[in-house]
Amino acid sequence: MTTVERREEWSTRWGPYALLGVATLVSAFVADAVMTSAEKQVAAALVLMALVWQLCWERVRPGASEHGVAGLVYFAVRWAFAFALTWLNPFFALYAVQGYFDSRQLLSPRMAHVGLVATAVTMAGSQSGGLPPQGPLNLFAFVALFVVNVGLVLLFVRLEKQRDENARARALTIDELQQANARLRQAHEENAGLHAQLLVQAREAGVSDERRRLAAEIHDTIAQSLAGIVTQLQAAADSEDPAVARSHVERAAALARHGLGEARRSVQDLGPSALEHDALPVALHKTVEEWSATAGVRAEFTVTGDAEALHEEIEATLLRIAQEALANAGRHAGATRVGVTLSYMDDEVSVDVRDDGRGFDPHRVDARERAGGFGLGGMRARAERVAGTFEIESEPGCGTAVSARVPLVRHA
Template sequence: MARAYDTGGAPHAPAGPDRADAPAAPAGGPGPADDRNAATAGAAAGPGAAAPGTTGPDTTGRDTAAPRDGRREGLGTAGGSPRVGDTHADADPPTPASPDHLAGKANADADAGVEAWWAGFLRWGPYALLVLATGLSAATAGSLMTRGQVYAAVALVLVALLLQVVWQRAGVSPVEPSRVGRRYYTARLLLGFVLTWLNPFFAVYATIGYFDAPRLLRGPALWAGLMGTAVTMAGSQSGGLPPPDATGWIAFAALFLLNASLAVIFGQLGVREERAARARTDTIEQLARTNARLEQALTENAGLHAQLLVQAREAGAQDERGRLAAEIHDTLAQGLAGIVTQLQAAEDAAEPGAARAHLARAAALARQNLGEARRSVHNLGPAALEHDALPEALRKLVAMSSPRGLATPAELTVTGTVEPLHDEIEATLLRIAQEALANAARHAGATRIGVTLSYMGDEVSLDVRDDGSGFDPAAPRPDALGDALGRGLGGGFGLRGMRARAERVAGTLDIESEPGHGTAISARVPLVRHG
């Protein structure tokens, strides 16, 4: 018959002394107590139910949301990157067991109980049947056996008992039938046949051959063993061996055909159940291998996830450093340069009133840049945009930043329909204009400066042009703070900073310049409306 399997893991030992595979006994012997066809239910629970005892992938969704701070609403990574380390994820909620999973577990428990019962029967059943057969034979020995037959039966019973003890102590548990198993079955079959010859009631002991033949035999040997057991059972049922007359032989032949037919039928069922059990074993092993691969993939994914988190933290830290560097360059560096310029002018002034005016401007610049530094620390927008929209803030910036000696004052030209822009877009354009005007004032020696702000449907452009000395965009240049303090700090950060600001909001920055032919800086960013 079929072996029971625990769908939660590896199958029980399919062969050995405790294996429960045998066709049911035909007439004259104990009937089958094995109806174990439910063994496939646990393994066939379906793809939606993971095999008990194995770990499948976690499909529980999780919402990982970075907390919003109380500062300005961010766009992309502009104005500072999100802090990945501050991201929190709720713990996975417990996943409820599916009905298929519970059904598979219940079937597995039932199969385990059936398997345990059959293991106990195949271990102690031969002893119990031998004791029962010996008792029945002893009770009928006076009428069915001679004294010599009694002595022979006692000796054979002791041999059968010794054979069973040796077999169990040998601990042979073959997955496939072995030569030792075939020898054990053959010896026990012969003992049962001889004992039944001596007394028909010893056929009770011989019935065990029906139950463990599929466990110990295969192919022709299996059918030979079943036929030998059928001969023993037919001889007992016909009144004993040998039959005393022709009628007895006819009865023996009829009973043998009946027992042989039943043995063949139940033997075929046992073979089919054995094949189904093998298929279940292969399926369970395949599921175990699949689960192992899934666990390995989950482990690898966890490692990759951890690596991505580290990279994200590093990228966030790098972006934050870039943001702070740009803020320092556009606020503190520019302010310090202006303060140094005013102090030098005060030192060179011949009249005390002019000197005091330069000192007052230096103090005002210091206070202004102190406020900008505080706003940068708190990741706030420029102070110029706190009360004014971008066009008005640019007009004030152009007026304040226009260097002396221009042929005509620098002016701002606005084209298109003015729309309120996202805070990050406005801050980006204002900082780019601030840096471009500072470069034109300090480095270019320009006589004309033009600033144009254009609203063009889906994008906004800012153009700053001058007719100054120009430069080679590919050549390294010292930044404003380096110029102001008389020492270079690596060169070109202002240009790189403007380009980085534009790219941070998915924009572009183009620089056209040539020595002696002026400079044109054009920034284009998406038109993202406020709110």
């Protein structure tokens, strides 16, 4: 129960008892000055009847309907007692003032105004020197005070109505906010479920992409090395010249060493081991240095913006794209310089790989790359899988620049 509700409960239930008691004590104190002996007896009887009437109302009140006939009868009889007592002694108006407090709780809106005006009549009579008015001056004072009381009543009714309207508007706003919060919680739960589902799908798609990429890489490197070894050994076996046979064996050994290196690289590519102990900028820096040393190509690495810890999927995606771009530059570009830039922006992070190699026409990319998802197609698929974009800028003789831009999703 709110403070306002508790105050209204007290004024409706216990207010009449308190005001009747105070009015009786004050009236008894001045009774000798304003009342005759007979009036004192009548007043005592009326006080007793008002008390009994109040006790009867307490038994009826719990089952009475709001703004019903029972409340109207109770209010009218209580007002009659208060009016009669005030007629006998003006100080009994202290009891009559209860009509200002509970008329709106007991009476319908229209009858509540009638009850307030009736209470104003009693209060004006008391304030003007008692009822009935004695002489023209008392009558004028009664009328003036009645107008003042009615004006105050109307003002208080207006203020109370405005307060009720504000309370209803506030309650409606709170209810709307609660509904909006409930919808937001539901949307958040749905988004969390979709996010989890997308992560599962992304992992499954990543596994599938990795399998296809490794299958193509094994076919293009290790399988070709093994085929070359077989060819060289067969040629050595068929050759009658020991020098020629030895040359074929040396070529077979070189192919075997190359194939072993490719096999080791493929095994390392099964997972981004570079990110196990290092952050993305450090891992990319090491990757660029290792590639530069292996390929014999000058390579520079730059970081722009404030580096942040990113989600594992984002870091792995950017690292894989950079590795694939460097591998392409080493195999096909014939470049002498390569630049790798990692850029942290407000809500995005990008990796750019540029070389000064021979370049190519992006619109005439080999159909197998498009269909199989390897090489450039694989880099594009990786970026799009985490809601990113992948762009290629190249033309024959003018080098190549690839750029992957993905959302900046911080590490949870």
